[in-house]
Amino acid sequence: MQPNKSxxxxxxxxxxxxxxxxxTIGLSKGLSQRITFLEGQLSQAPLPSITSKRRQLCSIEEAxxxxxxxxxxxxxxxxxxxxxxQVTKQSPVQGPPPPYPHSQLSQxxxxxKRIKEDGTGHxxxxxxxxxxxxxxxxxxxxxxxxxxxxxxxxxxxxxEQSVVDTFDxxxxxxxKQNETIKLERLSHDALSNNEDSRYDYIGADSADLSTxxxxxxxxKQLMAAVKLLPIDEPPVHCTVLQVNAPPPSPPDCPxxxxxxxxxxxxxxxxxxxxxxxxxxxxxxxxCLKHPIAVVRGLAGALKLDLxxxxxxxxxxxxxxxxVEVRTQVHQSPDENWDTSQGKRVWACxxxxxxxxIAKYAQYQASSFQDSLKLILPQDESDKGFPGSxxxxxxDSKDSVSNSNIVLKRKKHxxxxxxxxxxxxxxxxxxxxxxPQLTELQKLPAFARxxxxxxxxxxxxxxxxGMNTVQxxxxxxxxxxxxxxxxxxxxxxxxxxxxxxxxxxxVPDAYWxxxxxxxxxxNISYLHGSWWPVLEDLxxxxxxxxxxxxxxxxxxxxxxxxxxWVQSIGWCNNIAWNVGPLTARQYSLAIERYExxxxxxxxxxxxxxxxxxxxxxxxxxxDTKLFELIKMCLLQTLKNVLHIQEYVKxxxxxxxxxxxxxxxxxxxxxxxxxxxxNVLFIKEQEKRHVVHCLSCALKLSPSLQGIVCLEExxxxxxxxxxxxxxxxxxxxxxxTQ
Numbered sequence: 001m002q003p004n005k006s007x008x009x010x011x012x013x014x015x016x017x018x019x020x021x022x023x024t025i026g027l028s029k030g031l032s033q034r035i036t037f038l039e040g041q042l043s044q045a046p047l048p049s050i051t052s053k054r055r056q057l058c059s060i061e062e063a064x065x066x067x068x069x070x071x072x073x074x075x076x077x078x079x080x081x082x083x084x085x086q087v088t089k090q091s092p093v094q095g096p097p098p099p100y101p102h103s104q105l106s107q108x109x110x111x112x113k114r115i116k117e118d119g120t121g122h123x124x125x126x127x128x129x130x131x132x133x134x135x136x137x138x139x140x141x142x143x144x145x146x147x148x149x150x151x152x153x154x155x156x157x158x159x160e161q162s163v164v165d166t167f168d169x170x171x172x173x174x175x176k177q178n179e180t181i182k183l184e185r186l187s188h189d190a191l192s193n194n195e196d197s198r199y200d201y202i203g204a205d206s207a208d209l210s211t212x213x214x215x216x217x218x219x220k221q222l223m224a225a226v227k228l229l230p231i232d233e234p235p236v237h238c239t240v241l242q243v244n245a246p247p248p249s250p251p252d253c254p255x256x257x258x259x260x261x262x263x264x265x266x267x268x269x270x271x272x273x274x275x276x277x278x279x280x281x282x283x284x285x286x287c288l289k290h291p292i293a294v295v296r297g298l299a300g301a302l303k304l305d306l307x308x309x310x311x312x313x314x315x316x317x318x319x320x321x322x323v324e325v326r327t328q329v330h331q332s333p334d335e336n337w338d339t340s341q342g343k344r345v346w347a348c349x350x351x352x353x354x355x356x357i358a359k360y361a362q363y364q365a366s367s368f369q370d371s372l373k374l375i376l377p378q379d380e381s382d383k384g385f386p387g388s389x390x391x392x393x394x395d396s397k398d399s400v401s402n403s404n405i406v407l408k409r410k411k412h413x414x415x416x417x418x419x420x421x422x423x424x425x426x427x428x429x430x431x432x433x434x435p436q437l438t439e440l441q442k443l444p445a446f447a448r449x450x451x452x453x454x455x456x457x458x459x460x461x462x463x464x465g466m467n468t469v470q471x472x473x474x475x476x477x478x479x480x481x482x483x484x485x486x487x488x489x490x491x492x493x494x495x496x497x498x499x500x501x502x503x504x505x506v507p508d509a510y511w512x513x514x515x516x517x518x519x520x521x522n523i524s525y526l527h528g529s530w531w532p533v534l535e536d537l538x539x540x541x542x543x544x545x546x547x548x549x550x551x552x553x554x555x556x557x558x559x560x561x562x563x564w565v566q567s568i569g570w571c572n573n574i575a576w577n578v579g580p581l582t583a584r585q586y587s588l589a590i591e592r593y594e595x596x597x598x599x600x601x602x603x604x605x606x607x608x609x610x611x612x613x614x615x616x617x618x619x620x621x622d623t624k625l626f627e628l629i630k631m632c633l634l635q636t637l638k639n640v641l642h643i644q645e646y647v648k649x650x651x652x653x654x655x656x657x658x659x660x661x662x663x664x665x666x667x668x669x670x671x672x673x674x675x676x677n678v679l680f681i682k683e684q685e686k687r688h689v690v691h692c693l694s695c696a697l698k699l700s701p702s703l704q705g706i707v708c709l710e711e712x713x714x715x716x717x718x719x720x721x722x723x724x725x726x727x728x729x730x731x732x733x734x735t736q
Contacts, residue, residue: 213243213638215630219718222634226641231649234693237597237673238639240590240607240632248595250512250525253541263538267505267547269294272301284446287556288580291507292545292563298494299552302442306552308435309471309496309572311361314425318432319358323473324424326350330417330477333502333566336531346521348481348531350421360422360473367419367475368570422473423480426464427574437469440574447492447554447578455579455586456489456605458613461664463604466577474499474567481529482564484511487596487605488588489577490559497551499569505545506537508560508588513542526601531564559588583624590632602672606665608636609676615720619727626726633721640677640717643693644710647678650703654678657709670695677717681707 212225229235239245268290272278278301287293299306307313314321328350331337338345427433437449445451449469456467464470466486472478476499485491488508495501506514517536518525537544549555551571557563579585593607611632620626647654657679666675669689680696681688682705691699696706 213634215627215634217634219637219721222638222721223641223718226638226645229642229645231642231646234646234697235639235642237692237694238608238636238676239594240611240635241594242631243635247598248591249598250515251509253510253513258541258543263541263543265543265545267292267294267545269296269547271296272298274301275303278302279444283444284580287446288558288582290556291558291561292503292505293556293558294547294549295554295556296550297552298554304442304552305439306494306496308439309574311357311364311473311572314357314471314473314572315361317435319356321357321425321432323355323357323360323422325353325355325360326421326423326478327353328419328421328477328479330419333504333568334534336533344533346518346523346530346533346536348479348529350479350481350529355422357425357473360420363420364422364473364475364570371476419475419477421475421478424465425471425473426468427471428462428464428468433469440469446580447556449576449578451578452618453581455581455589455610455614456577458617459606459610459665460613461662465575466605469574469576472573472575474501474571474573476567476569478567479531480565482514482532482562484508484560484562484592485557485577487603487607488560488585488592489579489605490585491557491575491577493549493555493557493565493573493575495549495551495553495555496572496574499567499571500551501549501565501567501571501573503545503547503549503555504532504534504564505557506542506562507545508558508562510542511560511562513537513540514562516540526596526599559585560592581618581620581622581625583622583628586625586628590628597673600671602667603674606667606674606676608632608674609665612636612676612717612720615724620724621727621729623726630724633724636676637717637721641714643678644714646693647703647708652703652706652708654708654710656713657711659711666690668692668695670698677711679709679711681709 212228213222217225239247241248268286270283270286270293272283272295277283278298283295287295298304328348329337329339336345336348337343338347427436430437440449445453448454449467450457454467456463459467462468466489472480482504514532514537515525517532517540518528518530521530523530534544548568579589589605590607593603593605596603611629614620614629615633620629644654666679667673668675668691669684670691671694673692675690675692678693680691680693680703682691682696682699683689691706696703700706
């Protein structure tokens with residue numbers, strides 16, 4: 001018993017030391033009472049026996065898969081019932097959640113409400129998890145000590161809910177302050193969109209800027225600084241990134257070696273049961289947290305009339321409407337053969353032509369009739385049923401197996417069979433397609449074509465296929481080759497049916513690896529048409545999501561996700577892009593905007609024009625997003641001022657031209673970079689062509705014979721620049 005007495009005396013001394021320290025740091029009354037209560041409970045606890053072995057804690061990997069105790073399970077159910085926002089009915093989620101983009105960690109997690117993953121498999125947890133979690137708790141503790149709890153009302157001190165709210169607020173603040181705090185799993189860094197490395201050079205931290213130009217400067221200070229710049233040489237190309245940032249380049253893939261299961265990750269999927277589920281905030285959070293996500297049952301939950309987008313309805317509405325046609329070789333989804341060389345290749349060959357909706361509808365129908373003729377001789381008694389097989393209306397697994405049966409049956413013919421894919425059918429005309437566009441207003445705000453929370457709605461003019469709807473008319477085997485969306489914006493794709501589509505997707509963190517494989521196969525990543533060989537991706541440690549999109553399913557493609565699609569049956573799809581107002585979306589968009597310049601590839605989203613419109617139209621409370629937009633405004637206003645000083649030194653008059661309502665943004669007729677505010681016009685072949693300064697100087701080093709126009713008066717740009725400030729909301733005082 002002597003060891004127990006010494007242990008007890010040691011415990012008493014420690015409690016006395018704790019009391020002394022407690023008095024020196026000045027804890028609040030509520031916190032002191034809580035500590036006193038805990039000390040009293042601990043003093044009555046039985047002392048540990050020195051003869052018994054201490055219980056070893058299990059590893060994080062083992063703990064993740066342990067069953068939840070009945071007590072904790074009942075608490076979770078009670079909490080779920082109290083939550084005002086629910087997705088669907090409770091069901092357990094097996095294994096760790098799918099990979100999340102880092103920037104979304106501060107957002108509240110989605111309750112486990114039938115949010116599931118297609119497929120099976122668990123992902124391992126790294127040892128860094130325990131270290132970063134511990135550091136997270138330390139930071140939260142330090143932040144708690146720094147807060148002045150004595151300033152809180154007495155009622156709030158005794159409120160358990162207020163303590164929880166304060167803790168949540170501090171946790172969110174720390175996640176925003178410290179980008180290095182990550183709940184990491186092996187596949188988290190490997191499969192999620194890695195954002196931290198981007199901010200290293202994009203420059204959200206103004207302390208890294210040059211001493212001359214900072215986002216804290218007002219427009220007058222900026223003008224004064226520009227006047228000190230030399231004008232004997234023309235200004236260099238404007239960048240919207242940080243002042244001294246290097247040009248973007250494809251990133252290296254995450255170094256973690258993936259297992260076979262991790263190379264085939266389950267696809268994040270959620271099933272909607274009713275309209276309330278569709279409009280739940282958790283649905284948007286779920287989509288933003290994954291590289292790609294499938295929202296199943298959307299059409300049924302929202303009672304969308306998909307028949308408005310059927311081939312029959314389209315023909316009745318506008319039979320002569322133009323359709324772009326891509327003629328392709330019919331192949332199985334996971335193969336891409338060069339028939340002349342008899343080997344697998346990356347090049348995806350297609351030939352472009354045009355037709356009308358009525359003519360393509362005739363082809364689509366005849367293609368289906370031809371397939372029935374091939375299947376009917378097998379069993380004359382199953383009339384009609386083979387059609388439903390070919391249409392792939394069955395369960396996802398069945399539709400894959402059915403299509404494979406047909407493909408194997410016709411294998412000797414497929415290699416030489418050609419198909420026609422009707423693509424890029426423009427549905428932007430509200431007069432022609434009013435019923436269709438009105439029906440899409442039933443969607444939740446984050447998925448709508450036009451929404452105040454959608455960056456692309458602030459462009460101010462039409463970008464076909466991005467802030468307007470496009471339709472795709474397909475026969476089995478129709479392929480959309482591998483790509484990232486224009487300027488890395490998110491995209492929405494809804495399968496109208498009646499057939500299925502098969503999707504392949506690679507997380508944004510691995511796009512550099514896909515780019516390198518394109519180069520290895522002598523194909524341009526941006527300009528070329530390619531269909532990845534899956535074995536090549538797996539050899540390079542690149543994971544691939546693979547899933548079936550059924551009629552009524554919505555596929556959310558997150559920013560930067562690489563993807564390619566092939567139809568299994570006869571179907572139509574509708575698609576458009578959206579731009580969530582997040583720092584991650586904006587940073588990926590401007591990064592691709594700059595990389596496109598390096599690659600001589602046109603950015604069809606005018607990011608400079610868009611950024612100025614965002615500054616005019618919205619109030620930004622997110623510090624990271626604000627700093628990124630403000631940096632773009634700083635860089636472009638600086639460039640405009642510098643160009644004007646240079647042009648005046650050449651003796652060229654700058655004429656005010658203004659902008660018309662809904663006027664499209666301007667691009668250089670030579671290099672296709674966006675030209676903002678200062679336009680250099682040269683008449684070519686009886687056409688007035690816009691040029692950037694660099695291309696104008698190539699045409700005329702003295703700028704003689706070139707007209708210089710101004711779209712916005714400097715006073716207006718100065719006003720917008722100075723008025724764009726960080727909007728602070730109540731409860732978000734600690735955001736930096």
